[in-house]
Each structure stands twice: as structure tokens, then as C-alpha cells.
Amino acid sequence: MKLILSVALALSFASSTGYASPEEDLAEYRQFFKKRFPNLSQQDYADGVYAINPIARENWEAIEEFPPYELAIEDGEELFNAPFKNGKTYASCFKNGGLKIAQNYPYWDKERQEVVTLALAINECRVSNKEQPLPYKKGDIAAILAFMKDSSRGEKIQRTLTKEQPGAIAAYESGKAFYFKRRGQLNFACAHCHMVYSGSNLRSETLSPTIGHATNWPTYRAKWGEMGTIHRRFQGCNKQVRAKPLKAQSVAYRNLEFFLTYLSNDLEMNAPSSRR
């Protein structure tokens, strides 16, 4: 009964006209998950499904003894430091030479009036140095992300979204609307699987909670047998419900990443990671 009630609550919430600020949302979702997972600390959410499924966690810990993403970090470091044809490197495009800054992405760029993700910034760095952009789902970009994000391991995600930033709030709201919208032939919303039924099993897969989804990407997925970006994961979750996936780095996916990142506020980054 309680569950059905919370289903109605969580899902009507998004469509109701009563406006809730991002801050109010965050407090409400934390409360919602606290009820579902009373034993989890805030940081535990960064481990995704492994925070709530002890058997899956055991396997994961065994895998993490020899992390399958280590090679990607090494490759990424090499790529990151290799000069472009004009002699410059990625370091020239970023604050602090690109290190320990990943926790600040994605951010709302006021001048451009759009969300800038780290993957987008990497490609913009390439293009401004007369190099071809990299494909966004896997390969070199995942390796460079792995290296840059690894340098931010342990750094906290900290975002504030206030009324003084209407554009940022609109981007957050667009991500939120996407998250709560039913889609695809199978007609589920992201929120069905990762909020309302988080902790339940879909066949043999336990569904992880929304909070924490933005801390651990890129990730090495056993299913892929390689690294992939968070937008690749979004595409997978869209396809699961037979919805047409959007393009990686499309505005909608960037806003979605922005929304999820806000909900991972105060968590420490733990990317890259490994997942089933």
C-alpha cells in the first residue's frame, strides 16, 4: 500500500503544477530513498547497485582487486599528454591543467546558455586545436575521461541551483521531465526503475537508486567488455524500453546528466568504475 502510494506521489510529482525547487526535490528524493534503504550512508549510493545487493557486491569487490578500467586510465593519460599537431595539449584548455576538475562538470554555462559536460569540453578542446572530434560513446574519449576523472577521485560533487540562475534551473527541469516521462513501446520512465522500484529485481537485475548515478562514469561494463560513457548507458536504458535512443551529447542527454549530477550532490566522485 505504502509502495503504491509512493508510486503515485513520485510520478504525479513531476507532472503536478505545484513547483518544487531543485533543493526541495533533493531533500524529498533523499527522504524517499532513506525510507527504501534505511541502512545506506549518503556516500554508499556512489556504489550503485552494489550498495544494495550484497551478492553482486561480493563479485564486484573481487573484480575490483584487478580493476578492469586501469588500462583505460593509462591509455587516457597517454592520450591526454600527447601534443596535438599544433604542439598544444589538452591541459591548455582546462583550469588546473585538467586535473581534479571533473567534479565541476557538467556545469551550466551562462554565456552559452547550455550545459557543458566534460566530454563536450574535451571535444571542443580538440576542435579549437584543429583536431577532429572523437566519437562520444567509447574508445579514446572514454579513456581520456577515465584519466581526468580518476584525478578527481574523492572530490565531492557540489552544486547549488538558485533562482538567480533561471537557465540552469530550466536545464535541470528539462532533465527531470525526461527522467519522469514514460517512453518506448514498453512505456516506462527512468523513475519507474530507478526510483519507485529501486531495490526490486527486474529478472535477475537489481535496480539501483537514482542518487549516485553521476559519480562513477565512465565505467567498464562486463556486458560491453570495454569502457563506455554515461550517455552510452542512457542509450542502453532507452533501448531497454524500446524507445529510440537520443544522440550522445544531445541537449536532452546533457540536461539529464546535469539533473542526475545535482541529485548526486555531496557524494565523492569514484570514477572510473566497473559495473556488470
Added chain:
Amino acid sequence: MRHFSFHTLLLAICCATAPVASYAESKVESQLSSGKALAFSQQKGNCLACHLIAGGESPGNIGPPLISMKLRYPDKQVLRLRIWNAAQFSPNTPMPPFGKHHILTESEIDDVVEFVWSL
């Protein structure tokens, strides 16, 4: 109630003409096995993703176990409507609208209903 009349109907057919009876029986039987295959298949019904069903491996637990269906759905038509579009009964359901979204054909739904009703 329907449950009862369905059987009386079968009985009536059965007593009237033997060949028709065995046809009806074998039709139900083939519907049962086709319904089961559809319910278990990941590409089709994939009911097991969310429901415990006797005989099915690694069931999910998003929905309730599908048991004692005849008892709970004496009217088979109500069960069919529920599978056709669960949102009619619970607007926030995650259960896919199998008929409304053409995930299964009408005759596939008939088979699934027959199978689920037998549980």
C-alpha cells in the same frame, strides 16, 4: 461465475460432438503452451522480468507473484483487460500495455491469458 460457465460450455460441446470436444481441448492446450512461451520469452511478454511464475527461472519481484489466478480473477475477461492495458486499473503501473502498444498481438494475448489463468 464465468469459470463455471466456461466449463459447462466445454461440457456441453463435449457431450454433443466428440470431435469438436477434442478440438477445443487441444486448442486450449496449445494456447497454454504458447502462452507460457510468450510469458517467459524476453522478446515477447517477459512477464518473468517482474512476476514470479511457477516454472520460470530468475523471476523479478516488481509485480506480485502470479498465483491463484482463477480465484482472484473469476472473470477471465478482467484478467485480459489488465494485461491489455494495466494502466486502466492502476494509472502509475510500470507494467507495459501489451495490447494497447501492440507489444503482443490479440491472439498472443489470448494465449497469455489462458496460461496466466491456469496458474
